[in-house]
Amino acid sequence: MTAPSTHTLPTRPLLVMLRQWAESGWLRRLDAAFAGFLNERAPEAPDEVLLAGALVAHMEGRGHACLLLDELLDDADALLGWPADAAAALQAALSDVPADADAWRAALQASPLVATVDMRGALRAGAPLVLHEGRLYLRRYWDYERRVAQQVLARGVAPMPVDTSAVREHLDLLFPAATGGDDVAPPIDWQKAACGLALRGRFSIITGGPGTGKTYTAARLLALLFAMDASPERLRVMLAAPTGKAAARLKQSIDAALGELNDQVGDRLPLDELASHIQPARTLHSLLGARPDTRRFRFDAAHPLEVDVLIVDEASMIHLEMMAALLEALPPMARVIFLGDKDQLASVEAGAVLGDLCRGAEAGRYRPETLAYLEAATGQRVPDAFAGDGPPLAQQTVMLRESRRFGGPIGQLATAVNQGDSRSAVALLHTDRSGALAWLDAPSPTDVVALALRGRDGAPGGFGGYLKALRARPVAGDAQAHADWVLVVLTAFERFRLLCAVRQGEWGAEGLNAAIERAMVADGSLVKRGAWYEGRPVMVTRNDAAVGVFNGDIGITLPPATPNAPLRAYFLDGNTARSVGVSRLASVETAFAMTVHKSQGSEFEHTVLVLPRDAGPVLTRELVYTGITRARRAFTLVTPRAPAFGEALAQRTQRASGLLSLLDR
Numbered sequence: 001m002t003a004p005s006t007h008t009l010p011t012r013p014l015l016v017m018l019r020q021w022a023e024s025g026w027l028r029r030l031d032a033a034f035a036g037f038l039n040e041r042a043p044e045a046p047d048e049v050l051l052a053g054a055l056v057a058h059m060e061g062r063g064h065a066c067l068l069l070d071e072l073l074d075d076a077d078a079l080l081g082w083p084a085d086a087a088a089a090l091q092a093a094l095s096d097v098p099a100d101a102d103a104w105r106a107a108l109q110a111s112p113l114v115a116t117v118d119m120r121g122a123l124r125a126g127a128p129l130v131l132h133e134g135r136l137y138l139r140r141y142w143d144y145e146r147r148v149a150q151q152v153l154a155r156g157v158a159p160m161p162v163d164t165s166a167v168r169e170h171l172d173l174l175f176p177a178a179t180g181g182d183d184v185a186p187p188i189d190w191q192k193a194a195c196g197l198a199l200r201g202r203f204s205i206i207t208g209g210p211g212t213g214k215t216y217t218a219a220r221l222l223a224l225l226f227a228m229d230a231s232p233e234r235l236r237v238m239l240a241a242p243t244g245k246a247a248a249r250l251k252q253s254i255d256a257a258l259g260e261l262n263d264q265v266g267d268r269l270p271l272d273e274l275a276s277h278i279q280p281a282r283t284l285h286s287l288l289g290a291r292p293d294t295r296r297f298r299f300d301a302a303h304p305l306e307v308d309v310l311i312v313d314e315a316s317m318i319h320l321e322m323m324a325a326l327l328e329a330l331p332p333m334a335r336v337i338f339l340g341d342k343d344q345l346a347s348v349e350a351g352a353v354l355g356d357l358c359r360g361a362e363a364g365r366y367r368p369e370t371l372a373y374l375e376a377a378t379g380q381r382v383p384d385a386f387a388g389d390g391p392p393l394a395q396q397t398v399m400l401r402e403s404r405r406f407g408g409p410i411g412q413l414a415t416a417v418n419q420g421d422s423r424s425a426v427a428l429l430h431t432d433r434s435g436a437l438a439w440l441d442a443p444s445p446t447d448v449v450a451l452a453l454r455g456r457d458g459a460p461g462g463f464g465g466y467l468k469a470l471r472a473r474p475v476a477g478d479a480q481a482h483a484d485w486v487l488v489v490l491t492a493f494e495r496f497r498l499l500c501a502v503r504q505g506e507w508g509a510e511g512l513n514a515a516i517e518r519a520m521v522a523d524g525s526l527v528k529r530g531a532w533y534e535g536r537p538v539m540v541t542r543n544d545a546a547v548g549v550f551n552g553d554i555g556i557t558l559p560p561a562t563p564n565a566p567l568r569a570y571f572l573d574g575n576t577a578r579s580v581g582v583s584r585l586a587s588v589e590t591a592f593a594m595t596v597h598k599s600q601g602s603e604f605e606h607t608v609l610v611l612p613r614d615a616g617p618v619l620t621r622e623l624v625y626t627g628i629t630r631a632r633r634a635f636t637l638v639t640p641r642a643p644a645f646g647e648a649l650a651q652r653t654q655r656a657s658g659l660l661s662l663l664d665r
């Protein structure tokens with residue numbers, strides 16, 4: 001949101017009240033200031049318009065694309081989840097404004113501050129708010145939603161013509177039939193179906209939990225596209241993900257899958273040539289050409305990306321603004337395939353685009369025409385349970401349902417959590433004997449610190465391996481040995497991580513980082529002479545295109561190979577490390593512990609999820625699920641108050657958005 005300026009203190013009673021709310025921490029200062037800005041623009045605007053403006057800004061700060069007016073009037077407490085005193089103040093404020101939604105809507109519609117959308121989609125010029133079908137938007141977010149919907153519709157409405165018998169031949173090679181026994185029909189291979197559907201669309205989604213083979217499928221889809229293309233030598237393939245780490249993982253997984261495929265199909269498909277067409281994976285910011293000090297990217301509708309096929313991983317992390325920019329920068333004829341887990345937490349920024357787009361993915365809702373195509377192109381009959389009359393987007397969306405790497409206790413726990421089955425989840429955490437799962441009651445944060453330093457039974461180590469790697473520094477001046485050491489340290493750090501539900505407080509990332517630092521300094525593992533010290537892991541908290549670091553990147557502070565040179569932060573970039581002088585990193589925080597939100601796109605051998613004492617609105621099922629699915633071999637749940645876990649599972653993340661209604665027309 002653009003920060004409006006207020007030059008003088010407000011005198012209008014509503015604005016005074018909003019300012020007090022901001023001082024109490026119920027609203028952001030920005031939200032109250034936005035109401036002040038609306039008042040400056042239209043001093044005659046009634047209170048309800050200014051109040052709605054402050055609340056829509058507030059909702060944007062909480063990740064919502066819009067404010068649902070009916071929900072606000074029906075049950076403001078449920079919508080906002082404010083503390084009792086704030087809720088009472090809001091109820092009092094609401095009782096001063098028209099009590100029913102129609103009167104409120106009429107006041108908004110009549111205001112010059114609010115644009116309503118006419119039959120042709122036109123808006124009143126210059127209005128900072130938009131009202132559409134009971135949803136109130138900051139104009140920018142209305143615009144992003146409309147642009148995303150337009151792009152999805154433009155790319156997805158008419159399937160491209162496909163030679164189904166050629167597709168079938170290739171798909172049978174790429175996905176050898178599962179054997180179901182003599183009289184048992186083989187289960188449907190959703191990976192094969194996903195390739196078949198993506199082949200005929202310019203916009204496709206492959207969603208599924210961890211290890212369900214999204215990248216495995218994407219690699220086969222690339223092989224299929226390459227085999228089916230009339231001039232494959234000209235095909236430009238790009239890979240991207242929201243964070244550097246996720247981009248590096250995507251490239252590694254695609255390379256590994258293509259290598260495996262090569263062993264499987266030999267020279268029946270030109271896979272070596274395909275591999276040479278795949279450019280290095282990039283972050284979305286770098287792909288689009290982020291520029292310092294502007295929201296605009298180098299690539300946009302007027303200057304499209306030079307790409308024919310774009311695969312985007314970790315799509316649940318893409319927020320509305322980025323999705324709009326990405327889709328518009330794609331040439332109209334290019335294909336984009338999004339991979340992601342629809343059940344994960346959405347981005348910190350407003351919008352839950354993948355979740356919205358995948359709302360019907362579980363049910364399939366494939367139309368007869370889609371089912372007939374799938375049968376011809378893949379040789380598979382999709383079970384009736386997945387038939388329906390879904391919109392065009394549903395015809396291009398496939399959910400992968402079988403986890404290949406996550407079948408053990410961690411997978412079972414993730415499933416129980418996803419289903420909100422807290423009894424089974426608690427039982428799994430308490431009774432697992434394999435070492436994969438553990439529940440730790442931690443009366444004090446020092447228990448978490450002990451876990452961080454030494455690990456636990458069944459999953460020993462904690463940060464011990466990382467500290468050991470740090471100590472194995474080669475003699476100064478040997479550049480190659482130094483480069484190898486940096487990679488060892490970076491990789492060792494990836495093995496263990498504390499994930500917190502919140503940032504602040506003793507159970508939050510900030511408190512635990514400080515406590516771990518203190519403990520490591522006390523036992524001599526670290527020498528800390530200032531904010532920057534050797535071995536300090538840092539996470540970038542703001543994009544800085546000029547330095548080449550982006551929100552969520554994780555680096556380790558180390559001395560460079562040259563003796564006595566200042567410390568540098570080293571970042572893993574695929575299989576190599578790149579470094580930045582620490583003085584150039586303006587926005588970073590220590591990263592022994594990090595929030596679950598920031599951990600998306602990463603995985604660790606042993607992941608510890610720390611739930612604080614009180615289950616506030618941020619503690620949700622999606623947050624716990626996302627934390628668990630960051631664990632590769634071991635997961636530990638830690639909390640000072642056991643019921644916090646069940647309370648979190650009972651709470652869902654619901655983000656207000658109008659995207660689906662724009663797509664369903």
Ligand SMILES: Nc1ncnc2c1ncn2[C@@H]1O[C@H](COP(=O)(O)OP(=O)(O)OP(=O)(O)O)[C@@H](O)[C@H]1O
Nearest residue numbers: 191208209210211212213214215216217253404405
């Ligand atoms: N059909 C299959 N047959 C055999 N192995 C498979 C199949 N599908 C996936 N795998 C294997 O399962 C593992 C997980 O697959 P993959 O990495 O593609 O999953 P993913 O959904 O992309 O996971 P993540 O959520 O971690 O990104 C890989 O080792 C892959 O080779």
